[in-house]
Every structure is written in C-alpha cells, then in structure tokens.
Amino acid sequence: AQTVTQSQPEMSVQEAETVTLSCTYDTSESDYYLFWYKQPPSRQMILVIRQEAYKQQNATENRFSVNFQKAAKSFSLKISDSQLGDAAMYFCAYRSAYTGTASKLTFGTGTRLQVTL
Amino acid sequence: DAGVIQSPRHEVTEMGQEVTLRCKPISGHNSLFWYRQTMMRGLELLIYFNNNVPIDDSGMPEDRFSAKMPNASFSTLKIQPSEPRDSAVYFCASSGSSGGPIRDTQYFGPGTRLTVL
Numbered sequence: 001a002q003t004v005t006q007s008q009p010e011m012s013v014q015e016a017e018t019v020t021l022s023c024t025y026d027t028s029e030s031d032y033y034l035f036w037y038k039q040p041p042s043r044q045m046i047l048v049i050r051q052e053a054y055k056q057q058n059a060t061e062n063r064f065s066v067n068f069q070k071a072a073k074s075f076s077l078k079i080s081d082s083q084l085g086d087a088a089m090y091f092c093a094y095r096s097a098y099t100g101t102a103s104k105l106t107f108g109t110g111t112r113l114q115v116t117l
Numbered sequence: 118d119a120g121v122i123q124s125p126r127h128e129v130t131e132m133g134q135e136v137t138l139r140c141k142p143i144s145g146h147n148s149l150f151w152y153r154q155t156m157m158r159g160l161e162l163l164i165y166f167n168n169n170v171p172i173d174d175s176g177m178p179e180d181r182f183s184a185k186m187p188n189a190s191f192s193t194l195k196i197q198p199s200e201p202r203d204s205a206v207y208f209c210a211s212s213g214s215s216g217g218p219i220r221d222t223q224y225f226g227p228g229t230r231l232t233v234l
Binding site: 033035037042043044045046047050091095097104105107109110 | 150152159160161162165173206208210221222223224225227228230
C-alpha cells in the first residue's frame with residue numbers, strides 16, 4: 001500500500017517571501033500522479049498543482065512549483081511571493097496511474113501554512 | 118461549467134436518525150469518490166464508483182454506511198442509524214478523462230459538515 005508523509009504540521013512565511021512544503025511517499029509502482037491540494041478555512045479542497053511521475057520536468061503553476069525527486073520519492077511544493085490568501089492547509093496526495101480514472105487518492109496529514117505581514 | 122455539487126452543506130441530526138448526503142459529479146466524469154475528513158483520521162476514502170459501479174468499498178466503516186450511484190449524475194451516501202462518531206466533513210469528488218481542465222484529476226465538492234448529537 002502507498003503512504004504519503006508530510007513531516008511539517010505547521011509552517012509560517014512572511015508575505016512576499018518563499019516557502020517550501022515537504023512531502024515524501026512510498027510506493028512500489030513506477031507510474032503514478034502526485035498532487036498538492038489546498039484547503040482554506042472554507043473547507044473546499046482546491047487543486048494547486050499536479051505532477052505525472054513519468055515526466056522529469058517539474059510542474060509549475062504561476063507562483064507554485066514542485067521539486068519532484070522520483071528516486072528519493074520526494075515531492076515538495078514551493079510557493080513564491082507568498083500572499084495572505086495562500087494561508088491554508090496543504091495536502092500532498094498520491095494516485096496510481098494503473099487503474100485509470102478509478103483510482104483513489106492517498107493523502108498526507110497536511111501542513112498548515114500561516115502567512116504573516 | 119459547474120463543479121461537483123453536494124447537498125446539504127451542513128447537517129445536524131440526532132443519534133439514531135438516518136442521514137442522506139447527496140452528490141452530483143461534474144458532467145462527463147465517470148469516476149466518483151466519497152471521502153471523509155476528521156481531525157483524528159484525516160482524509161480517508163470511503164467508497165468509489167467507476168461507470169456507476171462500486172469498485173472499492175473497503176473504506177466504509179461499517180454496515181451502517183451505504184452508498185449508491187443510480188446514474189452517472191447522482192450519488193448518495195446514507196448513514197443509518199447515525200452515531201456521534203460519524204460527525205465529520207464528507208467530500209464527494211469526481212474524475213474522468215472527458216471532463217475538467219486536467220485529465221484524471223479528482224475535483225472535490227464543497228463538502229457536507231455532519232454533526233450527530
């Protein structure tokens with residue numbers, strides 16, 4: 001079974017600064033997807049970024065980028081130019097690619113990000 | 118396009134009562150997932166459907182929980198009888214290669230906050 005570990009329960013960053021959230025995972029599969037979801041106080045789960053394991057290039061979405069290290073099974077999220085609206089719980093998630101769309105997400109325990117002025 | 122729709126957004130009920138949560142997936146998606154989020158257990162998958170057929174219900178906590186997907190645009194999660202330990206946020210998510218801006222990614226509804234007194 002796959003596991004996802006987020007070792008930082010809480011992180012804090014000043015507005016306009018950069019912060020990196022860590023995520024490691026364990027799997028015996030070679031093809032999979034990794035995701036970062038954001039959960040603000042509204043509880044809505046919002047997709048931030050996704051990475052396909054077979055792609056070597058790190059995914060980027062505006063101020064959000066990942067550092068995907070497949071051999072190390074590491075998938076960190078970097079938030080640049082942090083904004084107050086980035087304050088939320090961030091979840092790392094893993095999904096197997098072998099069963100198509102019918103494949104569950106395995107989530108980490110989350111990292112709560114605070115953004116200070 | 119409308120996202121995943123869940124109703125009700127909040128439900129408060131008394132122990133022993135029947136609770137029904139509803140979900141409408143994104144049009145064109147063929148996979149539907151029910152997750153539960155609690156402080157103690159984090160986000161966990163309860164059950165998921167592919168093409169309206171239940172694929173894995175191993176996450177359903179006990180016989181008091183049941184889920185149905187009578188057609189491609191509607192699913193229910195029922196708890197009968199409800200207990201205080203069922204209090205949680207219940208999320209519905211959908212995915213599919215034919216809908217949404219990113220293939221095979223799960224999109225979440227806003228969740229239903231259930232409180233059982």
